[in-house]
Amino acid sequence: MKTNEYIESGILELYVFGKLTPAEEQEVVARAAQDPAIQQELSRIEIAFEQYALAYGIPPPPGTLAGILRETGFGSGGAATDGVTTPGAAPVPPSNSGSWWSYLFAGLLIASAVGAYFYNNELNEREGELTERTEQLATLQNDCDEVRAENARLESTLSVFRNTDYSNIKMNATGKYEENAYIASVFYNPNDRTAYLDPLSLPQPPTGKQYQLWAIVNGAPVDMGVFDTQINTDTLLQQVPYIAEAQAFAVTIEDEGGVESPTLEEMIVVGNVS
Amino acid sequence: MSDSTTTMQAGEEQLVSLLQSRNDKGLILLYENYSAALYHIVLRIVRREETAQEVLQDTFVKIWKQSATYDAGKGRLFTWMSRIAKNTAIDKTRSKNFKASAKTDSMENFVSDNTTFSTDLRLGDSGLRRVVGQLDEKYHEIIDYLYFKDFTQSETSKALGIPLGTVKSRSRLALKALRALLQNEQFTLPLFFILSGF
Numbered sequence: 001m002k003t004n005e006y007i008e009s010g011i012l013e014l015y016v017f018g019k020l021t022p023a024e025e026q027e028v029v030a031r032a033a034q035d036p037a038i039q040q041e042l043s044r045i046e047i048a049f050e051q052y053a054l055a056y057g058i059p060p061p062p063g064t065l066a067g068i069l070r071e072t073g074f075g076s077g078g079a080a081t082d083g084v085t086t087p088g089a090a091p092v093p094p095s096n097s098g099s100w101w102s103y104l105f106a107g108l109l110i111a112s113a114v115g116a117y118f119y120n121n122e123l124n125e126r127e128g129e130l131t132e133r134t135e136q137l138a139t140l141q142n143d144c145d146e147v148r149a150e151n152a153r154l155e156s157t158l159s160v161f162r163n164t165d166y167s168n169i170k171m172n173a174t175g176k177y178e179e180n181a182y183i184a185s186v187f188y189n190p191n192d193r194t195a196y197l198d199p200l201s202l203p204q205p206p207t208g209k210q211y212q213l214w215a216i217v218n219g220a221p222v223d224m225g226v227f228d229t230q231i232n233t234d235t236l237l238q239q240v241p242y243i244a245e246a247q248a249f250a251v252t253i254e255d256e257g258g259v260e261s262p263t264l265e266e267m268i269v270v271g272n273v274s
Numbered sequence: 275m276s277d278s279t280t281t282m283q284a285g286e287e288q289l290v291s292l293l294q295s296r297n298d299k300g301l302i303l304l305y306e307n308y309s310a311a312l313y314h315i316v317l318r319i320v321r322r323e324e325t326a327q328e329v330l331q332d333t334f335v336k337i338w339k340q341s342a343t344y345d346a347g348k349g350r351l352f353t354w355m356s357r358i359a360k361n362t363a364i365d366k367t368r369s370k371n372f373k374a375s376a377k378t379d380s381m382e383n384f385v386s387d388n389t390t391f392s393t394d395l396r397l398g399d400s401g402l403r404r405v406v407g408q409l410d411e412k413y414h415e416i417i418d419y420l421y422f423k424d425f426t427q428s429e430t431s432k433a434l435g436i437p438l439g440t441v442k443s444r445s446r447l448a449l450k451a452l453r454a455l456l457q458n459e460q461f462t463l464p465l466f467f468i469l470s471g472f
Contacts, residue, residue: 010443046353050311051402065309127458131451
């Protein structure tokens with residue numbers, strides 16, 4: 001991976017969060033040692049995160065420092081400073097009295113500080129805009145990758161639909177489920193011996209239950225496996241085992257993991273191969 | 275940015291050399307600057323103040339004893355220290371004592387793990403927090419789950435209901451947004467000190 005892609009992938013952030021495997025951590029350390037750009041980015045991430053952690057610090061209970069000093073052999077020496085000082089406070093310089101040149105100097109300093117302030121604000125604004133654009137670009141790139149992957153999945157689904165070698169065996173609701181009008185389909189291709197299941201309008205199975213697909217061959221059921229109905233673009237079509245000479249397909253509702261022979265009264269849809 | 279990075283690194287080098295020369299000033303300085311941040315990390319894991327205090331003490335003793343093994347080439351001092359703090363806290367939660375007392379303790383003795391940053395944490399550095407607090411809630415959330423709650427990437431993805439890959443990319447965006455906020459503030463703070471000096 002190129003330096004820039006590596007940096008933008010987010011792996012350095014996960015390194016700082018301690019979320020990488022030992023192998024990935026070693027890779028980060030090795031790449032940072034070789035590549036100054038990675039090293040610099042890493043320490044900027046570390047500094048920013050450090051500021052975050054400092055901002056949300058919670059002062060420990062009094063007496064903690066004293067305990068530490070005792071255990072490290074410094075005895076009672078620094079106990080008095082425990083929990084009193086404020087980190088980051090800058091000392092205030094003594095104020096100047098009197099002489100005219102000190103006022104002049106002060107005026108000049110204020111004027112130049114104000115100038116620098118406005119110049120710097122402008123600069124910060126530009127940099128802020130740039131960061132925002134970079135973020136937008138990363139987000140769009142992310143979306144674009146997702147859409148591309150989804151498109152590839154849909155195209156492969158479409159290729160099944162458009163392939164005339166597949167016959168679409170529609171399964172209709174049956175038995176006690178008949179009035180619900182559920183439908184599902186099996187796409188069946190004897191030429192290259194493949195089959196797909198489309199769960200179409202099957203509802204979520206009850207908790208602890210799963211759907212099981214069967215082929216009927218010479219009047220006997222052959223197990224084609226269990227499936228879930230959580231339909232998203234990943235699982236629009238699910239490939240299922242190809243069973244030769246199937247005369248019909250059916251779906252039953254079974255305990256999770258499936259059963260050896262179908263529970264006929266729990267048959268929800270069935271369809272004959274024409 | 276590079277100026278302040280250099281300043282921060284110079285400060286850190288001094289601190290490390292104090293520590294490595296076994297000067298107790300180094301230890302006290304370290305405590306004053308980092309104890310609150312490390313205490314927060316530890317408290318979120320062990321969730322009991324008394325235990326957290328004990329873990330924090332052990333952490334500082336370890337930092338002191340192991341300071342010679344700290345290698346600035348592998349990362350900043352705080353990253354190194356916070357790992358020691360986290361590991362010490364996690365070890366504590368795995369100990370028999372902790373498990374036994376966790377069972378008998380009533381829940382009120384625990385710090386709620388649902389604490390979010392936007393609410394009522396006692397604050398270490400309120401100026402810094404004002405800046406960092408502007409961070410988008412979803413970025414706070416991802417840092418909170420991955421770092422402070424110590425969830426794995428896939429646990430975080432489930433808890434937040436986002437794809438696994440987004441955990442990584444959102445971490446990146448979170449840190450970028452955080453850096454932008456910090457960068458925007460940097461000039462105004464020192465300027466304030468100059469002006470207030472007169």
